[in-house]
Structure formats: structure tokens, C-alpha cells
Amino acid sequence: LMSIYIIMQFLTIIGNDYSLLALRTGAAATNFIAYFVLLFCLSFTKIKLNRVQSALLLAPPLFFVAIGYTDHIIKDVDVGRDSFSTVGGGLYDLQAVILTSYLITSLVILVRSLALLRGTQRSIVQLFLVGFTIPVIANLLTNTVFLQEKSVQFLGPVSMAVFVVIVGYAIIRHGLFDIKLAAVRTAAYALSISILAVIYYFVAYIVSIM
Numbered sequence: 001l002m003s004i005y006i007i008m009q010f011l012t013i014i015g016n017d018y019s020l021l022a023l024r025t026g027a028a029a030t031n032f033i034a035y036f037v038l039l040f041c042l043s044f045t046k047i048k049l050n051r052v053q054s055a056l057l058l059a060p061p062l063f064f065v066a067i068g069y070t071d072h073i074i075k076d077v078d079v080g081r082d083s084f085s086t087v088g089g090g091l092y093d094l095q096a097v098i099l100t101s102y103l104i105t106s107l108v109i110l111v112r113s114l115a116l117l118r119g120t121q122r123s124i125v126q127l128f129l130v131g132f133t134i135p136v137i138a139n140l141l142t143n144t145v146f147l148q149e150k151s152v153q154f155l156g157p158v159s160m161a162v163f164v165v166i167v168g169y170a171i172i173r174h175g176l177f178d179i180k181l182a183a184v185r186t187a188a189y190a191l192s193i194s195i196l197a198v199i200y201y202f203v204a205y206i207v208s209i210m
Contacts, residue, residue, distance in 0.1 A: 019077050019079050019084070020074070020076060020077050021069075023077045023084070023086065024068055024069050027068055027073060027074060027095075028064070028065045028069075030099060031060075031065050031095075031099065032065070034102040034106075035058065035061045037102070037103065037106050037132075038057070038105055038109075041105075041106040041109040041110055044110075044113070045112075045113050047109070061099075064091075064095045064099075072090055072091045073089050074086055074087065075087040075089045085149065086143075093144075100136075100140055103132075103136045106132070107129065107132065107136065110132070111129065113125060124170055127169075127170050128170060130166065131165075131166030131167055131170075134159045134162055134163060135156075135159035138159035139156050142155055142156045143156075
């Protein structure tokens with residue numbers, strides 16, 4: 001999902017007839033990124049959700065993806081030289097607030113878990129927090145305060161790339177979080193909605209070109 005987001009951001013910068021589609025696809029990917037990051041943090045800290053809570057957690061990302069290829073989220077994209085700015089729709093700010101709340105909640109969960117960790121595992125979580133904080137701050141600024149500033153939009157995909165590198169290092173060097181159990185739980189949830197997500201993307205794309 002992060003790869004999709006990064007690729008779509010750079011495709012938007014290139015500037016062609018598909019720039020708006022690429023930007024909307026990248027925005028749709030961020031919904032699932034925020035959801036799966038929160039889900040991973042919940043799994044890692046052994047916080048269990050019942051079915052109602054799980055459904056409520058999943059509902060906003062699915063809703064925003066469902067309407068992500070309409071003007072309600074992103075109306076247009078203004079592409080300049082090696083940069084772009086987003087023209088948000090009526091629900092753009094609401095999406096930004098909800099996704100930001102998911103990411104901040106994930107950070108809080110990890111910070112609270114530090115009190116229970118020692119040694120190498122504590123160092124791993126600290127490394128993850130550093131890597132995670134960078135894209136949270138960068139994307140928060142580029143999607144709110146500097147939404148119309150073309151010159152800083154590259155910070156979004158670059159910060160995501162930095163996050164991927166840091167987490168990759170933690171996985172290879174330290175065995176991130178004893179990742180097997182958390183990854184299995186996250187993968188199970190991911191698999192359960194992947195087909196639905198593909199259907200949403202397909203339907204939304206068809207609607208966008210009609």
C-alpha cells in the first residue's frame with residue numbers, strides 16, 4: 001500500500017491526463033495505510049476489538065475509498081514543474097481529520113507500550129516511532145497547512161519512503177516486534193477485505209470515467 005501511495009504521488013507529479021486518477025488512487029491507498037497501521041499497533045499490544053468495534057474502525061476508510069474517485073474528496077490537481085497541489089472537495093478535510101486520528105492513535109498506543117518494554121524490544125519500538133512520526137508530520141502538513149503549496153508536496157512520498165527504509169532496517173536488523181504473530185493477525189484482516197477493496201477500486205474507477 002505504501003508503494004502504491006509513493007508511486008501514485010510521483011505519477012501525479014509527472015503531469016498527464018491521468019494525474020487526477022493517480023492522485024485519487026494514492027489518496028485511497030492512504031485510507032488503508034492508516035487502517036492497517038492502527039490494526040497492527042492494536043495487534044502488537046494485544047488490544048482486542050469485538051466485531052462491532054472492528055466494523056466501526058473499518059467503516060470510514062471503506063467509505064472514503066468508495067467515494068474517493070468523485071469530486072467529494074479531490075476535485076482536481078494543479079500540476080506544476082516537478083510539483084503539484086491538491087484541490088480538495090467537500091469531504092477532503094473530514095477524511096484528513098479521521099485518518100490523522102487513526103495515525104495519532106497508533107502513535108499513542110506505541111508510546112504507551114514503551115513502559116512495558118525493556119532492552120532490544122524497547123529500542124526497536126523507539127526506532128519504529130521515529131520512522132513513523134516523520135511521515136505523520138510530513139503528510140499532516142502537506143495535506144492541511146500546505147495543501148496548496150506545490151513546492152512541498154514531494155515531502156509526502158519521500159517521508160513514506162524514509163519510513164519504509166527505517167522499518168525495513170528494524171525488521172532485518174532486530175526482528176521487528178517479533179513480527180510474525182502481529183503480521184499474521186494483520187494479514188488475516190487484510191485478506192478479509194482485499195476482495196472488497198478491489199471491487200471498490202474497480203467500481204469507483206468505472207464511475208469516474210462515465
